[in-house]
Amino acid sequence: MSQYTYIDIPFNFRHTCWFCGEPAAKAFDLPRNPKNIHFLAHEPMSIPACEECAAVRVASDVSSIWAVRDHVKRSLMDKYSDHLAIGQNWTEQELQESEFSGALLGGFGESAWKMYEIARDRLSYQGWAVAVDSIPVEGEDETYGFEFDGVRYMSLNTCIEHLIKSLRLDKELLPSLVELLGPEKLDYALRIAKLNKAIIGYQRDKILDEVRQQLDDQQEIERQTSFAGDYSRIEAIHVGDGVATVESIQWALKNQILTLPALCQQEDAFFDAFAHLGGPQCYLNYYGLQLYFEARQSVKWVETHDSNKEFFEI
């Protein structure tokens, strides 16, 4: 049945298609024509495969089992793009709660979610480590593929192409959004793209401008937060016969205690937090902080004496 030595098959995977995880009834002979063995980077091999995967046509000069896998996955993706789109268009709950007629779901009816899951799992299936006669076949790209929404694609671009095609999205919007937001925000980019399927040039530009603006705003907020959180630049403050220590001021800011009344309310919490210093030291720390907050009630004092004032302003 097979032309070459089978790749090693772990007991748990006997009768399993290496490409998609479905039951295997056939073999994928690599290369199909022994004449093409010289194109291969490794020994020729037979790979257990289901009927569908075994029938995928690959170029005669294909160089490895990994390249074959890419072809097979792409062919599965094209063939089942309608099924995959179900999971991208709806959640399982939405599908259960709604009363989609067979016609609306293109004939999938109640089994729609199941069909999505099968297609998703087949596409994402990773096979097992490849070895022939216990000798590992090297060369697998560790960074193989791009995963989105539970589905593993050959690459980010394949994933984007697929989403555009199966969800009938604007061809330029999603790639531009991903470029702006980065692949880790694909989920968000996709939501925008789904809401703006039928758009023309200037609308697309407007959306992209808005997203750019959002990004700028976000960076500004992050800048401010990181500034506010950098309490290492806090300085001790001498007030009257007391000292507000760096640690006690940091404690107050971290707990968003910014005024004397707020501090008085949190007196117990302070003594809990600084109990490790021992009674007298703990008291002196609180006393210093109290004097500091009291002094801060004068705007003029803050302007002239408080080297930490920036931390209280945000």
Ligand SMILES: [Zn+2]
């Ligand atoms: Zn298969």
